[in-house]
Amino acid sequence: MRKQRIFWGLFFIAIAAVMIANQLGMLGGFSMMQLVLGMLFAAMLVKSALYRSISGVLFAAACLGSVFAEELGIGAWAPWTLLSIALFLSIGFHFLLQPKKKYVDHGQAHSFSKSVEHVSDDELSFHTSFGESIKYVNSNALEKAYLTCSFGSMKVHFENAGIQEEAYLYMDVDFCGVDLYVPKNWQVVNRMHTSFGGINEKNHNAADGNAPRLILSGNLSFAGITITYI
Structure with a gap:
């Protein structure tokens, strides 16, 4: 629980820092909504990676790509194609990487x-x-x-x-x-x-x-x- 509080505490402090930088014109070209959503999905991606959640990583990456689709040149993919790719990759990895059982399976x-x-x-x-x-x-x-x-x-x-x-x-x-x-x-x-x-x-x-x-x-x-x- 302490790690969770630290993680999200630093996240919201980072959002405040980004808002200040945006108001000072240091982050030109991106809207405030893009920056906030981008940070949110980036935090989700990092959190999912730390806890080895493949589907969490894939969908966070898909959402992150949708937020910056125009800048990445994949505007035609967002959001449904990206989310569909994440879904099918999640299903595929689920079958390939079945979790190891710790006890007898009943x-x-x-x-x-x-x-x-x-x-x-x-x-x-x-x-x-x-x-x-x-x-x-x-x-x-x-x-x-x-x-x-x-x-x-x-x-x-x-x-x-x-x-x-x-x-x-x-x-x-x-x-x-x-x-x-x-x-x-x-x-x-x-x-x-x-x-x-x-x-x-x-x-x-x-x-x-x-x-x-x-x-x-x-x-x-x-x-x-x-x-x-x-």
Whole structure:
């Protein structure tokens, strides 16, 4: 979290510096909108590269190219051709560079299939690509879970699971929607790195200072995660 604050703090300071330089006529030829958007997408590109999000890098580069398309001589490409290229490259790299699994894979969904599964191990791994899957976790002492989802959707039900003190959920999600259903007495700690995506929470948890903790980490690009407390 500290690194995130430093990164975005420096980013907004840089925007202020660019605005000053632009007012002084030091950045002639570019509009203020171009400069601000260019810095935003450049920051997204750097952030995605740091966290090895290929789709984040590709789409940030496509957006950056669209902002400066005329100056780069690719005005006819912007924005849809550039975004389409980024999309197909993301799909291609997704198949070529499948993430390495850390734990035993309990379920997969491919080719727009749908799967439903009940698992009870303390260490889990789920993978869904171009499909839809529903996972019911019944572990009594969940410790670790690894979740990858791309170009599909996944629902993971933790309401019948138990945590001794804390458990870790690592997620690598791109171009998809993930729904997490967790008990109200759990505390969810968000340490995800996001690029062009977001995490929403529904309902309110009733966790106190001694509540079990589910720690979320990993990368999210062009995707959405919804956490529902039950």
